[in-house]
Amino acid sequence: MSMDMTTSGDTGLLDALQHEVAVFARRAEQTRLGGVGQVRNSMDRAAYLLLNRLDKEGPMGVKALAASMGIDSSTVTRQVAPLVDTGLVKRTSHPEDGRAVVLQLSPRGQGRLDEVRSSRRELMARLTEDWEPAEREQFCALLTRFNTALSARQAATQSTPGAEDAPAS
Numbered sequence: 001m002s003m004d005m006t007t008s009g010d011t012g013l014l015d016a017l018q019h020e021v022a023v024f025a026r027r028a029e030q031t032r033l034g035g036v037g038q039v040r041n042s043m044d045r046a047a048y049l050l051l052n053r054l055d056k057e058g059p060m061g062v063k064a065l066a067a068s069m070g071i072d073s074s075t076v077t078r079q080v081a082p083l084v085d086t087g088l089v090k091r092t093s094h095p096e097d098g099r100a101v102v103l104q105l106s107p108r109g110q111g112r113l114d115e116v117r118s119s120r121r122e123l124m125a126r127l128t129e130d131w132e133p134a135e136r137e138q139f140c141a142l143l144t145r146f147n148t149a150l151s152a153r154q155a156a157t158q159s160t161p162g163a164e165d166a167p168a169s
Contacts, residue, residue, distance in 0.1 A: 043116045046079045051088060051105060051113045059092065059104035070151055088112055 029045075043051075053069055054060070062080070066073040080103060083089040088109035094100035105113070128136050 042119075043112070047083055047088070048113075048116060050076070050079055050083065051109055052117075054089065054103060054105040055110065055113055059102040061094070061100060061102050065103060070154060083109065 049069065050065070053065060057068060060068070062073050062076050065080075066076040069076070080089055084091060084103075087106055089103050090106045090109075091101050092104050094102050128139075131139075
C-alpha cells in the first residue's frame with residue numbers, strides 16, 4: 001500500500017523535483033553526457049560504467065562485477081562481450097584459481113577510458129563554468145546522496161517483494 005508522506009507545503013517542491021529529475025534523465029540519455037570534441041558520444045553508458053568499475057576496483061569475475069554494480073550477472077556478461085571483442089577488456093585466469101576467469105581493463109581500454117573521462121570532464125566544466133566551486137561540490141554531494149538513495153531503494157525492492165510500497169525510513 002502506497003503512503004503519501006508529503007505535506008501540502010512540500011508537494012509543489014517534490015513535483016518540481018520529480019519533473020527536473022525526469023528532464024535530466026531524458027537529456028542525459030539524449031546527449032549521453034558524452035563529452036566534447038571527437039570523443040563526444042563515443043562510449044555508451046554501460047561500457048563507461050563497466051570500464052570505470054574495473055579501473056577503480058581492479059580485475060574481478062563477472063559475479064563480483066555484477067554485485068558491485070548492483071546488476072544481474074547475465075547483464076554484465078552481455079554488456080562486457082563487445083568490450084572483450086573490441087579489446088577494451090581482457091579475460092584472464094584468476095591468479096589463485098586458474099579455472100576461474102577474471103575481467104581486466106586492457107591497456108587499450110585504459111586509454112579509451114582516460115580519453116572519455118577527459119572529454120566528459122571538459123563537458124562538466126563547460127556546463128558549470130559559471131558555478132562557484134562550492135556549488136559544484138554541493139551539487140556533486142547531493143547527486144551522490146540521491147544516487148545512493150536510489151541504489152538502496154533498488155536493493156530493498158529486489159530483496160523484498162512489495163518493498164516499493166513501504167514507507168521510507
